[in-house]
Amino acid sequence: MWHLITAPILLPMLTAIIIMLPPVHYSPMRRRWISMISSAIQLVLAVVLLMQVQQQGLLHYAIGNWQAPFGIILVADTLSVVLVCLTSFLALGAICYGSAGEDEKGSFFHPLFQFQLMGINGAFLTGDLFNLFVFFEVLLIASYALLIHAGGKNKTKAAVHYVVLNLTGSAIFLFALAVLYGTLGTLNIADMALKVAALPEQDLMLVKSGGLMLMIVFALKAAVLPLQFWLPATYASASAPVAALFAVMTKIGVYALLRVYTTIFGDTAGELSGIADNWLLIAGLATIALGAVGVLASPDFRRLVANLVLVSVGTLVALVALNTPQSAAAALYYTVHSTLVTGALFLVADLIASQRGKAADRLVSGRRVAQPVLLGVMFMLAALSVAGLPPMSGFIGKLMLLQAVQQPLQQMWIWSLVLLSSLMVIVGLSRAGSSLFWRVSGNDCGTEKAEPLQIFAVCWLLAASPLLVIFAGPLTELAQQAAVQLHDVSSAVNLIIAPANTGSAP
Template sequence: MTLSDHLIFFPVLIPLIAAVLLLFPPLHNDVSRQRLVVFAVNCALLLVAAVLLGHSLKQGPQVYMMGNWQAPFGIALVNDTLASVMLLLTAVLAMAAHLYACAGDDSRGPFFHPLFLFQIVGINGAFLTGDIFNLFVFFEILLIASYSLLIHGGGKQRTQAAVHYVLLNLAGSAVFLFGLGMIYASFGTLNMADMAYKAAHLNEENIELARSGGLLLLVVFGLKAALLPMHFWLPRTYAYTSTPVAALFAIMTKVGIYSIWRVHTAIFGDHAGELANIAIGWLWPLALLTMVAGIIAVLASQTLKMLAANLVVVSAGTLLVTLALNSVEATAAGLYYLIHSTLLSAAMFMVAGLIQEQRAQAQDRFVRGRPVSQPMLLGVLFFIASLGLIGMPPFSGFIGKLLILQASSAAVEAAWIWAPLLLSGLSAMIILSRAGSTLFWRASGQPAQESKAHPLQLTAVLMLLLASPLMVIFAGPISDLTVMAAQELHKVPQAVAEVTP
């Protein structure tokens, strides 16, 4: 076997080895060396993700069996267009978040860099796994790392948010295990390809057990994706953690969305006989209510970070609507919007962090305070990020929402989708206009001294903001890519049968 045959495992192996090395001398207490190592790892992950995307486009889905143990005993990693797109998105986001952290946030507490890499291990593993049990394993890896990253730098608010986050996710992990037990008892396997193939051929006595297990998994994935009523953990968690961690967490809800795609579209999709679309009846009302709850929370936000966090809830509801539509067009539109919302939400968290540092005690609260030290620079960054999140042309948010509206135009529920989707943009425009006028115009006194944005912080923000116009310029190829990923996901069981070991 050549090196390229093992490349699928590299997005997990590279950060895992690097994270372990950072725990030992001579790297353990040397922040500068740790920064260089993590930067090199991020560059390698970008390259590997791009190569894997090229392989998936040329060769189709690829399966890698760990240790050459065959299914159902071996650990299967599967790379297809959807997985490689998510890997590339994670690599870009991780690079930007780490650059921002290298301006000084990483030195405010111990073990930031190893935990950062362990988080990447869990996220990449969740995107690559072809087995639901190993999805649980990678979920636990990313969650354990996120528990510590959440309280990086300390503080009462972060500790309180962390307690709620940890308790809720521990409960979610327990439900996950119950769901896995039911799924295994009914299917006799946890391999996703095997399950997709067997879903339509289960014995009648196993159908209800499989249905219950599938709905329990929907609860778990809905918790990760901030589906109402399990969304309440997200705003405080994202708003109170450090800026680079909040930016990296922008992809956490997308891991939940991705998992629903893999389980409830690929396994319990249209082909699954009596188990077909068991989640759709629940997703429709809950997705729309998630959007409405997010819109109300957006209008009630009192800080810029809390506003950005509530916009993540709105974007999660929007993506869940595309899941409820259950079509290739809706999935492709959802994937385009997912890429846009992840990068722009992370950029807004970073802009909020810069404003927070330059307004002294007022921080990012919507109250009168000291003027920022760089009003023109931060004002332009805030304006661009706001237009992107609102969905105004010529930014990628406009195209993403337009694709979702087009995908829903033929659905019976179109009237229920268009109203909250358009209202989400209107509410974002209202509150972001209010936020901008308060943060930049309602100021008194002198700017805080020595509070200029670090070049690495500006590089990270610009890197994410530039993604929006680039997604517009290359909207055609990106849309073709998302359509291909959606077709592979929906072409079940034929496509998965072809890659079943």
């Protein structure tokens, strides 16, 4: 069972290879079924891995039995495995939606999708910063190709901006790793926490500069102000299943911020403790404000949903900046909620656009949709949840967020911005709903209807919101356990680095 840690990385990689080989490659139906079945198996294995972590605590896997800090280490704790489960759940919905016909509009959709899952899961499970860089590049290369899937001027333009900015971020990432490795002699996260805690004074500034460069890189990946300008156009131009999967992409940057600035530069880091907290708090609050304004100003529904992603990113970064177990627990619950709901909204936006004719998803009067009740209910459920209104999961997520803020000054700023942004989101979504469903020009009605797989995919993602409410008790306890485990740095270091440890896989 120790090898189970590698399954979320190896299974999508093998699936992508199988899909590209004949005779599977020449059969669209075979490609679809293999990709969907593999995604379902990935979800099952992720849940089994979570159960194993719950029973045994933090697990780590030394590739080739080369122990930390010298070998490649995979680390499975509650936080990372919950995010792997989230990715698998989201991916199953997105791949089902894509298999309804979107996958045939371009080449190699399914292999690229699986390679991106490999990169995302690897980023969550790696215990080494250099391998985090490697998995970042794997998922980014796949995302470059997925972004221009089916072609088009808008996609190509957005892809150029996306590629240039991420290549710049990758270069800064390498500089940061070089500085940290030259100073600390290791890039294993647990070992770095050990070295930073005993860092001599003459090396403080070098390590601090490397740590702040990492903050810039992860802020770019997460689309935090002022590095957010690539996200709205990129997400709005991507095809629906790709945009839905991209909903988890920014969360990888947030996860990296949480992992690095809790484990390496957390409470045990001495003078370097909390070096990024103030910067992240300011940037997070500014991102919330900018995203909320973007929701009100969006000319079309896809761009509105992209700005909702910005609001969620800003909220999560502000929670990371608080650097407490309570804020980490709130961030985890809110991550699961916001990722699945925004993913569902990207799919709903595509269904609406396909039924409104030339008006597509632009917030103007257009042709009546062919399935107003079905799409209207989907829109309403997603809108209630993403706005944080009871009884949907967004309400619980924002309640946990507000309770995690303890200091009066922080309460004044964070509570005010979060509540004000929620009001702006409600106004923006109300405007979008009235434009898409009530501002009808002419008596014509769309003839194109949603495919069964598309309906299943949207319902699959939307079902997460009521389930997060129904099982709010055990899920919030799970989030709190993950947060406590994350902040228990000494136990993780002793387990991974201690020479006497025999828990690694052969």
